[in-house]
Amino acid sequence: xxxxxxxxxxxxxxxxxxxxxxxxxxxxxxxxxxxxxxxxxxxxxxxxxxxxxxxxxxxxxxxxxxxxxxxxxxxxxxxxxxxxxxxxxxxxxxxxxxxxxxxxxxxxxxxxxxxxxxxxxxxxxxxxxxxxxxxxxxxxxxxxxxxxxxxxxxxxxxxxxxxxxxxxxxxxxxxxxxxxxxxxxxxxxxxxxxxxxxxxxxxxxxxxxxxxxxxxxxxxxxxxxxxxxxxxxxxxxxxxxxxxxxxxxxxxx
Amino acid sequence: xxxxxxxxxxxxxxxxxxxxxxxxxxxxxxxxxxxxxxxxxxxxxxxxxxxxxxxxxxxxxxxxxxxxxxxxxxxxxxxxxxxxxxxxxxxxxxxxxxxxxxxxxxxxxxxxxxxxxxxxxxxxxxxxxxxxxxxxxxxxxxxxxxxxxxxxxxxxxxxxxxxxxxxxxxxxxxxxxxxxxxxxxxxxxxxxxxxxxxxxxxxxxxxxxxxxxxxxxxxxxxxxxxxxxxxxxxxxxxxxxxxxxxxxxxxxxxxxxxxxxxxxxxxxxxxxxxxxxxxxxxxxxxxxxxxxxxxxxxxxx
Amino acid sequence: xxxxxxxxxxxxxxxxxxxxxxxxxxxxxxxxxxxxxxxxxxxxxxxxxxxxxxxxxxxxxxxxxxxxxxxxxxxxxxxxxxxxxxxxxxxxxxxxxxxxxxxxxxxxxxxxxxxxxxxxxxxxxxxxxxxxxxxxxxxxxxxxxxxxxxxxxxxxxxxxxxxxxxxxxxxxxxxxxxxxxxxxxxxxxxxxxxxxxxxxxxxxxxxxxxxxxxxxxxxxxxxxxx
Numbered sequence: 001x002x003x004x005x006x007x008x009x010x011x012x013x014x015x016x017x018x019x020x021x022x023x024x025x026x027x028x029x030x031x032x033x034x035x036x037x038x039x040x041x042x043x044x045x046x047x048x049x050x051x052x053x054x055x056x057x058x059x060x061x062x063x064x065x066x067x068x069x070x071x072x073x074x075x076x077x078x079x080x081x082x083x084x085x086x087x088x089x090x091x092x093x094x095x096x097x098x099x100x101x102x103x104x105x106x107x108x109x110x111x112x113x114x115x116x117x118x119x120x121x122x123x124x125x126x127x128x129x130x131x132x133x134x135x136x137x138x139x140x141x142x143x144x145x146x147x148x149x150x151x152x153x154x155x156x157x158x159x160x161x162x163x164x165x166x167x168x169x170x171x172x173x174x175x176x177x178x179x180x181x182x183x184x185x186x187x188x189x190x191x192x193x194x195x196x197x198x199x200x201x202x203x204x205x206x207x208x209x210x211x212x213x214x215x216x217x218x219x220x221x222x223x224x225x226x227x228x229x230x231x232x233x234x235x236x237x238x239x240x241x242x243x244x245x246x247x248x249x250x251x252x253x
Numbered sequence: 254x255x256x257x258x259x260x261x262x263x264x265x266x267x268x269x270x271x272x273x274x275x276x277x278x279x280x281x282x283x284x285x286x287x288x289x290x291x292x293x294x295x296x297x298x299x300x301x302x303x304x305x306x307x308x309x310x311x312x313x314x315x316x317x318x319x320x321x322x323x324x325x326x327x328x329x330x331x332x333x334x335x336x337x338x339x340x341x342x343x344x345x346x347x348x349x350x351x352x353x354x355x356x357x358x359x360x361x362x363x364x365x366x367x368x369x370x371x372x373x374x375x376x377x378x379x380x381x382x383x384x385x386x387x388x389x390x391x392x393x394x395x396x397x398x399x400x401x402x403x404x405x406x407x408x409x410x411x412x413x414x415x416x417x418x419x420x421x422x423x424x425x426x427x428x429x430x431x432x433x434x435x436x437x438x439x440x441x442x443x444x445x446x447x448x449x450x451x452x453x454x455x456x457x458x459x460x461x462x463x464x465x466x467x468x469x470x471x472x473x474x475x476x477x478x479x480x481x482x483x484x485x486x487x488x489x490x491x492x493x494x495x496x497x498x499x500x501x502x503x504x505x506x507x508x509x510x511x512x513x514x515x516x517x518x519x520x521x522x523x524x525x526x527x528x529x530x531x532x533x534x535x536x537x538x539x540x541x542x543x544x545x546x547x548x549x550x551x552x553x554x
Numbered sequence: 555x556x557x558x559x560x561x562x563x564x565x566x567x568x569x570x571x572x573x574x575x576x577x578x579x580x581x582x583x584x585x586x587x588x589x590x591x592x593x594x595x596x597x598x599x600x601x602x603x604x605x606x607x608x609x610x611x612x613x614x615x616x617x618x619x620x621x622x623x624x625x626x627x628x629x630x631x632x633x634x635x636x637x638x639x640x641x642x643x644x645x646x647x648x649x650x651x652x653x654x655x656x657x658x659x660x661x662x663x664x665x666x667x668x669x670x671x672x673x674x675x676x677x678x679x680x681x682x683x684x685x686x687x688x689x690x691x692x693x694x695x696x697x698x699x700x701x702x703x704x705x706x707x708x709x710x711x712x713x714x715x716x717x718x719x720x721x722x723x724x725x726x727x728x729x730x731x732x733x734x735x736x737x738x739x740x741x742x743x744x745x746x747x748x749x750x751x752x753x754x755x756x757x758x759x760x761x762x763x764x765x766x767x768x769x770x771x772x773x774x775x776x777x778x779x780x
Contacts, residue, residue: 054443086445096436100458110444113454159440166444209630236632238769248632250560 003071005030005200006051006170011065013043013050015058020046021224023065028217030169033192033201035211035232038221039247044204047221048172051202052088053081069170086114089163090172094179095155097147097162103139106147106158110166125165133161134191153184160191164199171195173203177210189214208248212236220244294533297526304520310527316490316501318521325524327531329490333407333500334535337482338475340411340496341418345471348415349422350464356423357430358452369424376420384484387413392485405487405499414481418471425470429463430456462547469543476536479504503532564629571621571642572697575649578614579693581607582649583686585656586752590682593663593745594675601663604656611653618646637769641762645696648755648762652689655748655755662741662748671738676724678742681717681749684710688756696763707760708772714753721746 004027011024020043028034036044049055050063053074067074074084089110097106107126111117117125126143130136135157139150147158156176163171173192177185192201192214205211211218212232219229220241228241239245302310305325313326352372356365391409396402402409433456441451457464479502487499488509501509507525515521559565585607592601622643625631631639688707695704722743729739761773 052443054439057439057442082445082447084445085443090439090443092436092439092443094436096434096440098437098440098455098459100455100461109441109454110446113441113444113446113450115450162440162444208632212632237636239633245633249635250564250629251558 002030004028004068005070006202007066007068007071008051009066009068011047011050011063011067013046013055013061013063013065015062016060019224021050024226026219026226026229028200028202030200031197032217033196033203033215034217034219035215036202036204036219036221037206037208037211037248040206042221043224044221045174046224048090048174048202048204051170051172052085052090054085054090056081082114086110086166087168088170088172089166089168090174091156091159091163091176093175095152095159097150097155097158099146099148101147102144103147103150103158104143107161107165109162114166116166129161129165130158132164132195133157134187134194135161151184153180153187156180156184156188157191160188164195168199170200170202173201175204175206178206185210208236220247222247294526294530297523298530301520301523301527304523305527314492316506318524319515323521325527326492327528329492330501330503330506330528331531331535332492332494333482333486333490334476334502334504334532336407336494336496336500337411337414337478337486337502338472340408341414341475341478342468342472344412344415345418345422345475346468349419349467349471350426352419352423353426353430353464353467354452354457356427358456369427372420372423374420375416378417380417380478380480381484383413383417384410384481387481387485399497402497403487403499405485405489406497407486407500408496410482410484410486411496413485414475414478417478417481418474421474422467422471425467426460426464429460429467432463433459465543465547469540469547472539472543473536476539477504477532479508483508503528503535507532559635561629564625564631564635567621567625567629568635568638571618571625571639574614574618574621575642575645576693576697578611578618578646578649579689581611581614582652582656583689585611585653586659586682586686586689589656589659589663590679590749593659593666594673594679596663596667596672598664598667601660601667605660605664608653608657611650615646615650619643622646634766637766641696641766644762645759648758652752652755655752658748659745662745666738666741669735669738671734671741675742675745677717677721678745678749681714681721681746684714684717685749685752685756688714688753689759692756692759692763695760696766699763699767701764701767704760704763708757711753711757714750718746718750 006026006028008024008026008028011021012019013021024047036047038044046055051067051074055061055063063075065075069084069087073079098109101109104122104126105112107129108117108122111121111125127136127140130139135154138154139145139158147155150158156179160171160176177188180188189210192203195201196216203211203215215232217229218232218235220227220235220239220243222243228235228239228244230240234240235244236248239248245251310325310327313324314328315324315326316329317324356368360368387409388405391413392402392404392406395406395409395412399408437455437459438451441455446455482500482502483505486502486505488501488505489499490501490506491498493500506528510522510525515524559568585604588600588604588607591597592604622639625639626636629635688710691703692707694700695707725734725739725743725746728734729736758773761771764770764772
């Protein structure tokens with residue numbers, strides 16, 4: 001077996017004196033979609049933000065333990081979080097296209113922000129990323145329109161295109177459909193299916209149905225503890241742990 | 254639960270109607286006041302233009318209403334106003350925006366809580382004090398560097414006026430930057446953007462309309478400011494864009510006349526209404542223009 | 555025992571589903587009892603009346619399937635709830651087929667009674683008892699998530715098979731000895747086969763019970779592994 005793309009080892013994290021994540025242990029294989037489910041406040045978002053070191057941007061945040069990306073510890077002292085985030089992209093709960101930019105500029109914003117956009121590449125990169133995000137056909141005639149003029153679902157796909165444009169290995173998605181209607185959600189889920197294999201996707205979701213639909217592996221977090229991680233089919237038909245069963249069948253506290 | 258139908262019609266209670274009437278009355282007072290001002294201004298202005306042709310008001314280049322050979326060209330006053338306001342904006346614009354960026358993006362919450370009141374103290378200083386500060390401190394200091402600076406000049410009045418509007422620009426600018434959603438910053442950071450790239454390529458452009466609004470408000474305060482320019486800029490209406498020379502602004506001229514340099518009812522006295530109307534038109538135009546920029550910035554945003 | 559669902563409407567639906575299954579099973583079981591009684595007592599009238607009760611059971615199956623479908627659509631249940639509903643639909647089908655078998659027995663009973671056949675029905679009442687007991691135990695196992703009881707039902711399948719063979723050989727012997735008419739002998743053998751099929755359905759229900767609890771499909775496993 002090859003080494004996992006992401007290996008979370010004895011990970012603890014928190015804010016100030018409060019520990020939010022307790023001793024997480026998780027391996028994520030390259031090219032898979034892993035869903036993180038759990039009740040509000042269980043630490044899902046904190047967890048996903050430790051994977052691209054966004055967690056530490058909040059005052060008082062701390063992390064212990066290790067997160068290995070291709071066997072390299074993200075929290076080693078010589079790792080530059082800015083460089084790391086170009087390999088581990090992220091999509092947020094609410095679509096956040098940059099309001100002052102056109103659709104095209106939004107897509108290449110990552111390259112421009114990092115000063116790695118070479119002249120004359122803009123069009124090609126924008127088209128490739130928009131095609132990957134299944135948005136090209138809808139916006140190809142209006143690339144100069146502001147990104148904020150798109151519908152919510154399109155904005156979210158624009159944000160995915162923006163993340164893909166910097167060519168990451170891992171894509172973190174923090175409840176990417178929570179602000180979208182069912183059709184827009186279905187488009188994003190279809191997109192996740194098409195990105196599988198090429199990217200390693202970690203998806204935090206409130207919707208168990210969504211986790212069941214798009215992921216191969218599902219991890220259940222409860223009060224900062226990783227209760228169970230298993231094949232998604234197994235988790236949703238016959239979970240091992242009683243707490244998982246209670247949560248996914250709606251018998252929770 | 255009772256199933257009897259509750260009425261869907263009926264007049265609102267008396268108390269509610271009284272409160273509504275009282276609130277409408279309050280709103281009416283300010284409306285009526287504004288209307289009265291505009292009316293008086295219009296009336297006196299018409300009376301003025303009855304005596305002085307509007308062409309000479311708009312096309313003459315000299316403003317000497319108190320001379321025997323009175324000339325009524327408004328441009329020297331407009332120039333004085335524009336010059337001092339431009340100097341003020343050149344000071345308060347960059348300083349205010351940079352200070353706002355520091356407060357919003359770099360200062361710790363504790364530092365911000367201490368610095369912001371200190372900056373806002375500047376707004377509480379009487380403009381009279383600013384005026385004498387410009388005349389007695391800033392002008393002598395500037396004279397050491399700029400040899401041919403005159404005792405009354407647009408430069409030092411403008412500089413000090415800049416200081417005066419700095420808190421407005423800074424405070425509103427900080428609010429604008431603060432209002433940029435955290436999600437945009439996170440979006441940029443998640444793409445691997447550094448702090449400065451995030452700030453200048455994402456946050457500042459996103460706050461564009463708010464920053465423009467801050468500058469506009471500062472500018473309107475500068476356009477209408479009276480005491481500083483009346484004290485430190487001199488009261489000589491010259492058609493000049495040289496900041497080292499004395500100028501007279503529209504507001505300073507109005508003060509000068511109202512303090513009794515002209516007898517009531519004379520043409521010279523009526524000039525203040527014409528100048529007032531012109532000042533009103535100028536601020537109105539500035540605001541309207543700025544509103545359009547802001548709206549445009551917001552449409553993009 | 556499983557704790558209550560947070561959504562009480564869903565909990566109510568689950569309870570209703572269980573009640574419907576229980577009611578349907580009771581109906582099928584009583585039909586079976588009356589069919590065999592009509593047979594043994596040679597009561598053609600009872601046989602005809604019993605056969606008509608098939609309709610109520612058919613309606614039960616339709617109701618249960620509709621409810622299962624609606625619950626899947628409305629709540630998108632997961633894990634044990636999903637397995638329960640999935641199994642409930644299959645159970646309804648098993649129970650409906652048991653009632654069909656009871657109807658078949660009624661038809662034979664009518665035929666034999668009208669033909670003046672008066673037994674003996676060696677082993678048939680006993681087979682019926684064992685089959686019905688298996689059915690009741692399988693239902694209890696399903697509704698109380700009792701896998702031990704379900705396993706026990708599976709072992710009794712052999713007993714029914716033995717009884718079936720004995721009925722067949724006894725009747726064959728009688729036909730050969732000229733004690734009874736060939737057609738009547740075959741009719742009795744058919745009844746034994748129907749009862750054997752009833753036991754097969756009871757076994758299937760027990761297997762569903764095990765699946766529901768353990769998510770373990772034991773249907774096509776070798777008997778020794780059970």
